[in-house]
Amino acid sequence: MPIYEFRCDRCGERFDALVDVGTEAIECRICGSAGASRVLSAPAAPFGLVGSPGSVRRQEARNAKLRESTKADFKARRKRARDGG
Secondary structure, eight states: OOEEEEEETTTOOEEEEEOOTTOOEEOOTTTOOSOEEEEOOOOOOOOOOOSOHHHHHHHHHHHHHHHHHHHHHHHHHHHHHHHTO
16 A cells, blocks of 8 residues: 555645545545545655765774674574583
8 A cells, every 4th residue: 555645625734645546536534524635645755775884984994893793603503502511
């Protein structure tokens, strides 16, 4: 089910609603009028990471360090489990 944006012809209120595909009009949530018609919504802004190149490199280094420590911890636990202890 898509989320469509509607505007009430009676009170002018704009709202979003989760409705069946192709729904052109629904009842207004504010005034109860049956004249809320579907309108075109503005597209969402593209997703992007915020940060300087230096902060990105630092985060990548922290991620690599975390991966290595997690991997080493996993191997140590697996060895202890295999050795029975």
